[in-house]
Amino acid sequence: MNARPVFNAREEMLSRLRARKPATALERDFYVSPEDYQIDLEMIWYRDWLFIGHDCEVAKTGDYLTVQIGEYPVIVVRDREGALRGFHNSCRHRGSRICSEEHGKAARLVCPYHQWTYALDGRLLAAREMGETFDKTQYGLKPVHVASVAGYIFVCVAKVAPDFEPVRKHLEPYFAPHKLENTKVAFEITIVENANWKLVWENNRECYHCAGNHPELIITFPEDPTITGVDGGFSNPHIASKWKHWESIGLPSKFHISDDGQYRTARYPLNPGTTCYTMDGKAAVARPLTDTITEPDIGSLLLFHFPTTWNHIMADHATTFRLLPLSPTTTQLTTKWLVHKDAVEGVDYDVKRLTEVWLATNDEDRRVCQENQIGVNSPAYAPAPYSTIHEAGVTQFVDWYATHLEERLTEDAK
Numbered sequence: 525m526n527a528r529p530v531f532n533a534r535e536e537m538l539s540r541l542r543a544r545k546p547a548t549a550l551e552r553d554f555y556v557s558p559e560d561y562q563i564d565l566e567m568i569w570y571r572d573w574l575f576i577g578h579d580c581e582v583a584k585t586g587d588y589l590t591v592q593i594g595e596y597p598v599i600v601v602r603d604r605e606g607a608l609r610g611f612h613n614s615c616r617h618r619g620s621r622i623c624s625e626e627h628g629k630a631a632r633l634v635c636p637y638h639q640w641t642y643a644l645d646g647r648l649l650a651a652r653e654m655g656e657t658f659d660k661t662q663y664g665l666k667p668v669h670v671a672s673v674a675g676y677i678f679v680c681v682a683k684v685a686p687d688f689e690p691v692r693k694h695l696e697p698y699f700a701p702h703k704l705e706n707t708k709v710a711f712e713i714t715i716v717e718n719a720n721w722k723l724v725w726e727n728n729r730e731c732y733h734c735a736g737n738h739p740e741l742i743i744t745f746p747e748d749p750t751i752t753g754v755d756g757g758f759s760n761p762h763i764a765s766k767w768k769h770w771e772s773i774g775l776p777s778k779f780h781i782s783d784d785g786q787y788r789t790a791r792y793p794l795n796p797g798t799t800c801y802t803m804d805g806k807a808a809v810a811r812p813l814t815d816t817i818t819e820p821d822i823g824s825l826l827l828f829h830f831p832t833t834w835n836h837i838m839a840d841h842a843t844t845f846r847l848l849p850l851s852p853t854t855t856q857l858t859t860k861w862l863v864h865k866d867a868v869e870g871v872d873y874d875v876k877r878l879t880e881v882w883l884a885t886n887d888e889d890r891r892v893c894q895e896n897q898i899g900v901n902s903p904a905y906a907p908a909p910y911s912t913i914h915e916a917g918v919t920q921f922v923d924w925y926a927t928h929l930e931e932r933l934t935e936d937a938k
């Protein structure tokens with residue numbers, strides 16, 4: 525994939541990062557070049573914790589889910605002790621991918637090629653006719669770091685993973701009241717956007733584009749830059765009074781961002797008179813996520829964790845988003861709607877009503893991101909400043925990306 529020697533490409537990217545203008549879009553290469561994409565993979569996607577799915581999807585022994593992270597196929601499985609295990613989904617015999625389905629259930633992991641068979645803890649149990657001297661203990665599946673918090677599963681394919689405890693400490697109090705571990709996926713969809721993963725994020729981090737592109741979403745989602753931005757809403761008296769009330773009923777709500785800007789939680793009110801992202805603004809699910817929250821209007825708990833996920837958690841359901849890069853100019857977006865595990869389709873909820881706002885919004889966002897990519901592909905494209913009023917969230921994302929990358933490139937160059 526690399527046309528230039530990798531260290532030249534890294535040095536060259538580092539100099540572009542150091543020359544970057546503040547609060548200004550990135551240069552074209554960051555969005556189009558195969559070399560830059562490869563560096564993104566190596567410096568971010570192969571080193572950070574990445575959200576990949578939910579505990580409720582792998583609730584029982586042998587339940588597994590698979591995910592492709594750049595060049596790494598990964599499997600996460602619930603073992604016999606109830607713990608989550610992460611493995612490289614690559615057979616230790618001749619490397620075949622072992623599980624090709626996105627979800628499944630298996631008592632043992634059996635490679636389809638020559639049937640080498642692994643236990644759920646990764647030990648190689650059986651390998652036919654490999655001779656007397658073959659030592660099975662040396663060919664267990666290679667582990668991948670896995671951690672879960674509040675119903676969210678994260679993996680990290682690095683040899684040494686960053687400390688996960690700060691993420692756990694930050695997320696747990698916000699998510700605990702919603703009991704997402706007691707949910708099920710009512711519906712999920714994966715789409716591919718022909719746009720660099722950073723363009724998809726930049727679009728997510730502002731609502732400057734909402735009025736012109738999202739007729740369904742703006743019924744309920746406020747086009748308020750204090751929500752997508754980084755001032756957090758502290759200056760907005762309406763948001764401040766909502767926070768005070770929600771915190772008084774046991775729901776942590778105030779804007780809280782990690783020191784490095786990688787993840788943020790905050791609960792925000794939807795438009796007046798609405799409680800949920802539906803076409804009429806009313807709840808989509810009759811059975812709420814938990815009986816302990818009795819108020820229907822608890823706004824929406826928002827979480828982003830770069831580079832893989834943004835989320836909306838309401839009283840009746842949660843909508844979660846997972847972004848994965850496929851190539852310099854293609855990105856996969858998976859959206860899941862979580863409802864109480866005992867909610868019954870056709871009785872407590874209707875899938876069309878539950879999903880229609882975000883299905884439409886995703887498609888509209890796909891279109892604007894693709895058009896953005898086509899325009900950025902042009903050699904005539906030149907970076908311009910972001911709106912200080914509407915695009916502070918984009919500036920924050922790009923600052924996180926550039927600072928994170930610069931630190932890692934500088935560290936690796938030593």
Ligand code: FES
Pocket residue numbers: 615616617618619620635636637638639640
């Ligand atoms: S590659 Fe898996 S058993 Fe041969």
Ligand SMILES: [Fe+2]
Pocket residue numbers: 727728733734738885888889
């Ligand atoms: Fe959008």
